[in-house]
Amino acid sequence: MSLTPTSRSPRPSRAAPPASPPTVSPVLELNVGGEFYTTTVGTLRKLPGSKLADMFSSSAKACTDAEGRFFIDRPGTYFGAILDYLRSGQLPKQHIPEVYREAQFYEIKPLVKILEDMPQIFGEQVARKQFLLRVPGYSENLELMVRLARAEAVAARCSNVLVCAVRTEEDAAHCAESLRVLEADKRLVVKFGPWKAAPAIRDLLDSVRMDIEAQGYQVAYEHCSKKTFQPKSGAYEYFYTFQFTWW
Incomplete structure (x- = not known):
């Protein structure tokens, strides 16, 4: 007896679910x-x-x-x-x-x-700031300069702050006597250095000016001449005047 497969009626196809609308970010x-x-x-x-x-x-x-x-x-x-x-x-x-x-x-x-x-950030973060981290007491000296300038600002258009910048231990030894004379004369000096990094004194002074200007002050600096700065001993070449202008 032969077996004949029974035919099956096709199942009704299911309708595909409606597509979800694309999610829209509010x-x-x-x-x-x-x-x-x-x-x-x-x-x-x-x-x-x-x-x-x-x-x-x-x-x-x-x-x-x-x-x-x-x-x-x-x-x-x-x-x-x-x-x-x-x-x-x-x-x-x-x-x-x-x-x-x-x-x-x-x-x-x-x-x-x-x-x-980018060059603007690389130069500031990697070059300049890394240099300043090698200058002992840099931030504290900036604060001291501002305090001294403000203390002399009463009824004055400008305030002058005397700065000594020495890059090496040898430079520091050369101006040690001048600093003692200035201290004896009760003249306040803000001293930067020495430091162990390539930038020169002019680079440090430019950084000081930039960082003080960033606080909103108008400031410029110049080298002390023999005429305007004459301590009893020499080494005037290590000294600079920072002038704050108030109005």
Whole structure:
């Protein structure tokens, strides 16, 4: 007896489920220190672990302004450059130090690394600041100079601060007697050095001027001449006058 397979009726085909609409990242309006920006949550969360991504995570407490915009209490001028990088990887072409500072604050680590390789940041962070770390008491001396200048500013247009800069131990030995004479005459001197690094005295003095100007002061320096500076012993070539102008 032969077995004939029974025919089966075809099963009805199931309808495919409707396609889900593409996920759209919500649009946000931001108030960054008074500057207004429009972006998406996806852009702000582009780099997980960054401070900016954490600010707009689902568990974060949002701070809003009177108009309902999300508020970030930070200077907003350079925030656009941060957004441009997160959106498309675009790098800033100007205001590099300012954008670098904001990238550090928001912990946008890939952008920070790229900017550190740019000449403006490399020169400041790797060259100049590393040199100044080798100058003993540099920051403390800057503070002392400002204090001395402000103390002499009463009813005066300018204040002068006397600075002694010595690069080597031999230089320090040459001006030691002059410093003793000035101390006996109760003339205050801010002494820099010696240091173990390649930059010369002029490089140090330029750095002092730059860092004091960065605090908002108007300052210039000049070499003390024999006519204007005559301690009882020589070595005047190691002494400089920094002049603060108030008005």
